[in-house]
Amino acid sequence: MSEQNKAIHExxxxxxxxSESSMKQKIVVRAAAILLxxxxxxxxxxxITGLNPLAVYTTMFQxxxxxxxxxxxxxxxxxxxxxxxxxxAPAFKMRFWNTGAEGQVLVGALATxxxxxxxxxKLPNWLLYTVMCAAxxxxxxxxxxxxxxxxxxxxxxxxxxxxxxxxxxxxIVACCVNIWxxxxxxxxxLNMKSKAGWFPQVFGQRYNIxxxxxxxxxxxxxxxxxxxKQGYEIAVVGESENTARYAGINVGRVIIRTMIIxxxxxxxxxxxxxxxxxxxxxxxxxxxxxxxxxxxxxLAKFNTFTMALISFLLIxxxxxxxxxxxxxxxxxxASDIIAGIILFFILGSEFFINYRLIIRGSHKEVC
Amino acid sequence: MEYAIELxxxxxxxxxxxxxxxxxxxxxxxxxxxxxxxxxSGKTTLMNMISGIxxxxxxxxxxxxxxxxxxxxxxxxxxxxxMVHQHFKLIDVFTAVxxxxxxxxxxxxxxxxxxxxxxxxxxxxxxxxxxLDQKVxxxxxSQKQTLEIVKMxxxxxxxxxxxxxxxxxxxxxxDKLFAVLRNMRADGKSIIIITHKLHEVLSxxxxxxxxxxxxxxxTVDTDMATEASLTELMVGKKVELNIExxxxxxxxxxxxxxxxxxxxxxxxxxLNNISFEAFSGEILGIxxxxxxxxxxxLEAIAGLQNVDPDSSVVYFPDDDRDSTAxxxxxxxxxxxxxxxxxxxxxxxxxxxxxxxxxMSMVDNMMxxxxxxxxxxxxxxxxxxxxxxxxxxSLGVVTPSINTPVSRLSGxxxxxxxxxxxxxxxxxxxxxxxxxxxxxxxxxxxxxxLLNEQKQKGxxxxxxxxxxxxxxxxxDRILVLCDGHNNxxxxxxxxxxxxxxLLMTALQENKxxxxx
Numbered sequence: 085m086s087e088q089n090k091a092i093h094e095x096x097x098x099x100x101x102x103s104e105s106s107m108k109q110k111i112v113v114r115a116a117a118i119l120l121x122x123x124x125x126x127x128x129x130x131x132i133t134g135l136n137p138l139a140v141y142t143t144m145f146q147x148x149x150x151x152x153x154x155x156x157x158x159x160x161x162x163x164x165x166x167x168x169x170x171x172x173a174p175a176f177k178m179r180f181w182n183t184g185a186e187g188q189v190l191v192g193a194l195a196t197x198x199x200x201x202x203x204x205x206k207l208p209n210w211l212l213y214t215v216m217c218a219a220x221x222x223x224x225x226x227x228x229x230x231x232x233x234x235x236x237x238x239x240x241x242x243x244x245x246x247x248x249x250x251x252x253x254x255x256i257v258a259c260c261v262n263i264w265x266x267x268x269x270x271x272x273x274l275n276m277k278s279k280a281g282w283f284p285q286v287f288g289q290r291y292n293i294x295x296x297x298x299x300x301x302x303x304x305x306x307x308x309x310x311x312x313k314q315g316y317e318i319a320v321v322g323e324s325e326n327t328a329r330y331a332g333i334n335v336g337r338v339i340i341r342t343m344i345i346x347x348x349x350x351x352x353x354x355x356x357x358x359x360x361x362x363x364x365x366x367x368x369x370x371x372x373x374x375x376x377x378x379x380x381x382x383l384a385k386f387n388t389f390t391m392a393l394i395s396f397l398l399i400x401x402x403x404x405x406x407x408x409x410x411x412x413x414x415x416x417x418a419s420d421i422i423a424g425i426i427l428f429f430i431l432g433s434e435f436f437i438n439y440r441l442i443i444r445g446s447h448k449e450v451c
Numbered sequence: 452m453e454y455a456i457e458l459x460x461x462x463x464x465x466x467x468x469x470x471x472x473x474x475x476x477x478x479x480x481x482x483x484x485x486x487x488x489x490x491x492s493g494k495t496t497l498m499n500m501i502s503g504i505x506x507x508x509x510x511x512x513x514x515x516x517x518x519x520x521x522x523x524x525x526x527x528x529x530x531x532x533x534m535v536h537q538h539f540k541l542i543d544v545f546t547a548v549x550x551x552x553x554x555x556x557x558x559x560x561x562x563x564x565x566x567x568x569x570x571x572x573x574x575x576x577x578x579x580x581x582x583l584d585q586k587v588x589x590x591x592x593s594q595k596q597t598l599e600i601v602k603m604x605x606x607x608x609x610x611x612x613x614x615x616x617x618x619x620x621x622x623x624x625x626d627k628l629f630a631v632l633r634n635m636r637a638d639g640k641s642i643i644i645i646t647h648k649l650h651e652v653l654s655x656x657x658x659x660x661x662x663x664x665x666x667x668x669x670t671v672d673t674d675m676a677t678e679a680s681l682t683e684l685m686v687g688k689k690v691e692l693n694i695e696x697x698x699x700x701x702x703x704x705x706x707x708x709x710x711x712x713x714x715x716x717x718x719x720x721x722l723n724n725i726s727f728e729a730f731s732g733e734i735l736g737i738x739x740x741x742x743x744x745x746x747x748x749l750e751a752i753a754g755l756q757n758v759d760p761d762s763s764v765v766y767f768p769d770d771d772r773d774s775t776a777x778x779x780x781x782x783x784x785x786x787x788x789x790x791x792x793x794x795x796x797x798x799x800x801x802x803x804x805x806x807x808x809x810m811s812m813v814d815n816m817m818x819x820x821x822x823x824x825x826x827x828x829x830x831x832x833x834x835x836x837x838x839x840x841x842x843x844s845l846g847v848v849t850p851s852i853n854t855p856v857s858r859l860s861g862x863x864x865x866x867x868x869x870x871x872x873x874x875x876x877x878x879x880x881x882x883x884x885x886x887x888x889x890x891x892x893x894x895x896x897x898x899x900l901l902n903e904q905k906q907k908g909x910x911x912x913x914x915x916x917x918x919x920x921x922x923x924x925x926d927r928i929l930v931l932c933d934g935h936n937n938x939x940x941x942x943x944x945x946x947x948x949x950x951x952l953l954m955t956a957l958q959e960n961k962x963x964x965x966x
Contacts, residue, residue: 098506102466313829316821319810326804329755330796331818332785 147407184246186374192354224351533603736925808857
């Protein structure tokens with residue numbers, strides 16, 4: 085044995101792919117991740133902010149769970165985020181990078197608001213709802229169709245195209261809001277007196293209709309992607325356009341059709357937000373959910389049920405961070421770090437579900 | 452005797468899959484060792500451990516008698532081990548010299564002139580034929596491979612590993628490569644070569660080591676070996692190595708191709724007035740150096756390729772010549788299928804065109820038939836049955852029919868693809884490089900399947916690269932050269948030499964359909 089060869093050792097840590105993880109393994113890894121997150125977070129809270137970690141965690145929990153009302157608000161916000169995630173799922177499964185959900189939601193919301201402004205009180209309620217819904221779906225579908233058409237015919241870059249369509253939508257909304265508010269300083273709630281176009285209250289809240297729709301769509305979109313012929317086409321096109329052509333799939337048609345569906349569902353979300361939640365419109369109606377929803381869709385690998393869980397986690401952390409910030413008069417950054425650490429560990433645990441580490445010398449695996 | 456490199460009891464597992472189990476192997480100084488084994492027998496995995504890409508779970512590696520820990524390709528370089536992979540690791544927009552410069556150590560000076568001079572010296576020493584100032588994207592596959600080898604030698608490789616180097620070469624290029632390898636052997640280098648072609652094993656190597664299902668099955672001196680004995684060691688049982696060629700039965704016109712021309716996106720005419728006829732119950736071979744229009748020809752017939760005006764591909768369902776003949780040009784794959792024409796196509800790019808890698812066998816079975824029926828939901832019952840059937844009858848090795856096909860080995864991927872195409876009860880079956888990269892056992896399974904289809908009255912178009920196989924298997928062989936039909940010869944009377952000549956030298960009356 086020479087010294088030269090001796091100097092090289094087996095690597096300290098090696099990453100090895102797991103073939104498959106059992107359910108139990110997955111639960112253990114994730115539980116360990118959450119525990120670790122809470123410990124690291126506790127260190128941060130204790131040493132940096134000087135607060136009692138347990139008290140902070142309790143406050144965080146209360147952000148969503150302290151009262152029935154808060155829980156209900158959390159669900160309301162979850163509905164908006166999840167709806168957009170569901171709308172994006174088919175597009176992203178097709179590897180069509182639809183970064184334009186924000187704009188598609190906005191034009192849907194704008195169409196709804198326009199119907200409320202111009203037809204509120206002039207149409208019977210059932211017809212008004214129908215027209216609002218149809219207008220929003222059409223507007224969203226159009227916003228999805230335009231980049232898809234260009235993609236199918238000229239192979240334009242859909243990421244940039246859909247992204248820029250957001251800004252077009254924002255400007256149109258800003259313009260309309262300015263016209264509709266007239267001399268007032270802000271737009272305020274539409275049809276304040278007649279409440280025309282406002283959703284009826286179900287179980288005490290107007291936005292509960294949104295929740296019912298989102299539950300339905302979770303199931304429908306799951307079945308559509310998983311079991312329908314169109315869902316199969318989407319998967320093939322997403323994987324390889326060559327294979328799709330070989331299989332006799334009209335790739336351009338599938339791209340356009342799928343983006344119309346994706347855009348239409350975003351438009352529908354706009355309708356639900358205006359009719360069920362805000363009763364008004366502004367440039368921040370979508371509130372960045374169009375981008376957050378991309379994370380939701382990807383993390384869940386387009387499984388709508390998993391999406392519901394991830395949306396809930398994101399909303400929970402968001403509410404918790406806000407609650408900590410106000411309860412302890414912390415600045416937003418500190419509370420965001422606390423929430424961010426938890427998210428980091430949970431996402432990081434996915435790595436350990438697919439891979440394992442081997443330490444030098446031992447041939448036993450460690451997590 | 453001291454070995455250049457010696458492996459002792461190497462084991463490597465991926466999850467539950469055991470790629471190598473207790474493999475011991477040794478290469479002498481100045482010898483060429485062939486590593487032989489079926490697809491998925493762990494050859495590449497084993498070589499990747501020597502070259503530092505994988506790290507063994509257990510076992511030891513000795514280089515020149517000293518124990519070595521090879522943790523990265525860098526460690527391998529330092530020990531004088533270089534590997535040429537199936538997929539070249541070159542930068543297209545760089546010249547040959549610039550690519551060689553990439554392997555320099557951090558402390559070496561970047562001096563292109565000096566590097567070029569040293570590389571030139573290496574090329575002269577072993578008789579490599581290469582232009583060092585040429586950009587990689589302008590090089591042929593064979594030139595790229597030469598560059599990879601020069602790169603390794605420049606880095607000081609004493610032990611060279613070549614993973615299926617001849618799979619992409621023409622017979623002439625293979626001869627050239629072998630000449631260079633012999634020069635290197637004479638200079639005391641040790642070479643490990645992975646190949647599936649037994650006649651190459653016999654002509655180039657000194658010894659042959661054989662892996663079977665991840666385990667070491669033995670080493671024999673090449674002098675003592677025959678194709679039959681090697682196959683037996685590799686498969687574990689006797690295998691009949693004769694390709695059958697049953698006489699065509701009930702032969703009648705199935706496909707008439709006339710004046711088929713294709714101009715590609717760059718405006719180059721890749722197919723030039725191709726005319727030929729394909730008959731039922733017959734295998735029509737297509738020979739040619741790869742990239743001479745084979746891909747475009749098959750894709751044009753399958754409706755996947757835009758063709759020039761006046762091209763014609765007429766399909767005849769039965770003996771009746773005129774009444775029900777159908778023009779296939781201008782139709783999409785779907786409309787061809789809707790006409791009731793069962794045209795099966797096994798494309799060259801198996802996972803990029805014929806199959807969806809991330810999908811299971813079941814979902815791949817329905818690739819062409821998912822649209823059947825009026826329900827908006829896809830039927831998965833029939834595909835599941837078909838997948839089970841193919842797994843059973845062709846012996847597809849997979850953990851389950853729900854495993855993504857990209858996780859299967861090359862041979863098994865091809866079985867899935869060919870199985871599906873044959874299950875469609877085709878009347879025309881086109882295959883492109885159907886046995887490329889497959890081991891001898893799987894290859895013979897494929898030949899057998901093709902003959903079976905032939906006897907069922909299918910018109911088979913077989914694009915191949917191995918001339919021995921073309922001559923043994925096909926009834927007639929059309930030779931493509933530079934996008935022209937350079938003649939059609941009778942498979943029973945032609946020779947490899949005649950084919951080789953037709954492949955490389957364009958005839959005067961190009962396109963003239965010689966029978």
